[in-house]
Amino acid sequence: MADDSDKTIVMNEKNMEVLIAKFIPTSQYFERSFDFLRSQIDDLKDGQKNIKQEMDKRFEQVDKRFELIDKRFEQVNVKLDTIIERMDTKIDAGLRENRSMSFKLFSFAMIFSAISMAGLLAKLAGLF
Numbered sequence: 447m448a449d450d451s452d453k454t455i456v457m458n459e460k461n462m463e464v465l466i467a468k469f470i471p472t473s474q475y476f477e478r479s480f481d482f483l484r485s486q487i488d489d490l491k492d493g494q495k496n497i498k499q500e501m502d503k504r505f506e507q508v509d510k511r512f513e514l515i516d517k518r519f520e521q522v523n524v525k526l527d528t529i530i531e532r533m534d535t536k537i538d539a540g541l542r543e544n545r546s547m548s549f550k551l552f553s554f555a556m557i558f559s560a561i562s563m564a565g566l567l568a569k570l571a572g573l574f
Contacts, residue, residue, distance in 0.1 A: 455461065568574055 565574075
């Protein structure tokens with residue numbers, strides 16, 4: 447049988463330090479872990495910056511497309527304005543012509559009515 451004296455461990459300060467060093471991670475372990483986490487976070491931040499820059503470029507491209515569309519709409523608007531102006535002048539000319547024609551027709555109707563009235567009065571007076 448084995449001797450009990452071989453199995454006993456003396457707990458002194460040095461043995462306690464060895465136990466703590468073996469079972470509890472050192473500060474270097476934590477520093478390495480934090481450095482690793484920091485590098486991962488930095489990589490994520492760089493990735494976010496790259497994504498933001500890419501998104502900014504794409505939004506600039508979209509803005510340029512909208513500027514082109516705005517220019518095209520301005521051209522269409524100018525064309526529509528000229529077409530509407532032409533239509534307005536034609537309509538105004540037609541209305542002026544219709545007014546003068548209406549006045550001529552009204553004058554003719556009044557003169558015809560006056561002649562008819564004069565003829566009726568002459569017939570009643572026995573002039574015909």
